[in-house]
Amino acid sequence: MTAILQLPAWLGAILAMLLAIAASAVPFVLLRRLLSDDLPTKTRDVAETVAVRIGTIHSLILALVFAEAQSTHTNLQQEVSKELTTIEHIALELDQWNGPEQGVLRGHLAAYVSAVLQNEWHASASLRGSREARHAYNVLDMGILNLKAETPPQQSLRTRMIVNMDELQDHRTARLSLAHRGLPSLFWWMALTGFAIIVGFFLVFPANLVHIAILSVYGAYTGLALYFILALSHPYTGPASIDTSVYQMVLEDELKPD
Numbered sequence: 001m002t003a004i005l006q007l008p009a010w011l012g013a014i015l016a017m018l019l020a021i022a023a024s025a026v027p028f029v030l031l032r033r034l035l036s037d038d039l040p041t042k043t044r045d046v047a048e049t050v051a052v053r054i055g056t057i058h059s060l061i062l063a064l065v066f067a068e069a070q071s072t073h074t075n076l077q078q079e080v081s082k083e084l085t086t087i088e089h090i091a092l093e094l095d096q097w098n099g100p101e102q103g104v105l106r107g108h109l110a111a112y113v114s115a116v117l118q119n120e121w122h123a124s125a126s127l128r129g130s131r132e133a134r135h136a137y138n139v140l141d142m143g144i145l146n147l148k149a150e151t152p153p154q155q156s157l158r159t160r161m162i163v164n165m166d167e168l169q170d171h172r173t174a175r176l177s178l179a180h181r182g183l184p185s186l187f188w189w190m191a192l193t194g195f196a197i198i199v200g201f202f203l204v205f206p207a208n209l210v211h212i213a214i215l216s217v218y219g220a221y222t223g224l225a226l227y228f229i230l231a232l233s234h235p236y237t238g239p240a241s242i243d244t245s246v247y248q249m250v251l252e253d254e255l256k257p258d
Contacts, residue, residue, distance in 0.1 A: 012238075
C-alpha cells in the first residue's frame with residue numbers, strides 16, 4: 001500500500017483517484033447489466049436512505065481519522081523543531097565553553113545528529129530509536145556531567161547544558177512515539193468496507209452516464225482522501241515526509257569541525 005507514496009505527489013494522488021474510480025464505476029457498470037431495471041420505487045427509496053446514512057457515518061470516520069493524522073503529523077513537526085532548537089542551544093553553549101573538552105563534546109553532539117539522520121530517520125526504526133543514536137546521546141550526556149566547572153560562568157553553562165540534555169531526550173522520545181503512532185489496520189477495513197457498501201447500494205439505480213459520473217466523482221474524492229490520510233500517517237517517506245535538511249544544516253553550519 002505504501003508503494004504509492006514513493007511516486008510524486010501529483011502522480012500518487014491521480015493514481016489513487018483512478019484506482020478508486022475503477023473500484024466503484026467498473027463493478028457498477030458490469031454488475032448492473034446482470035440486474036433488472038424494474039425495481040420497485042420503494043426499494044430504491046429504502047436503498048437511498050440507507051446509503052445516505054452509511055455514507056454519513058463513513059464520511060465522519062474519514063474526517064475524524066484525517067484530523068487525527070493531521071494532528072499527529074503537526075505535533076511531530078513541532079517535536080522535531082524543538083529537538084533541533086535544543087541541539088542548537090547545546091551547540092552554542094559548547095562554543096561558549098572554554099575548556100579543553102569543547103572539541104570532544106562537539107564531536108559527540110555531531111555524532112548524535114548524524115545517528116538520527118542515518119539510523120533513526122526511517123519508518124523501520126524501533127520505538128526506542130536506533131542504538132547508535134542512544135549511544136551517542138549517552139556518551140554526550142556523560143561527558144557533560146563529568147565536566148569540571150571551575151568558574152561561575154562554567155558552572156552556569158554546565159547547568160544549562162544538563163537541563164538541555166534532559167529536554168533533548170524528552171523531545172527525542174516524543175518524536176519517536178509520534179512517528180510510530182500509525183493508523184490501525186481496523187481503520188482501513190472500516191474505510192474500504194464502507195466504500196464498498198456505498199458502491200453496492202448504487203446497483204439499485206440504472207447504469208446511465210449520469211449515475212456513472214456521480215459514482216466516479218464519489219470514488220475519486222474518496223480515493224484522494226484515503227491517499228492524503230495514508231501520506232500523513234507516514235511522516236518518514238512520501239509527499240508528507242518531514243524535511244530532514246535542517247539536521248544536515250546543523251551539522252554543516254554549527255557542528256562542523258574547526
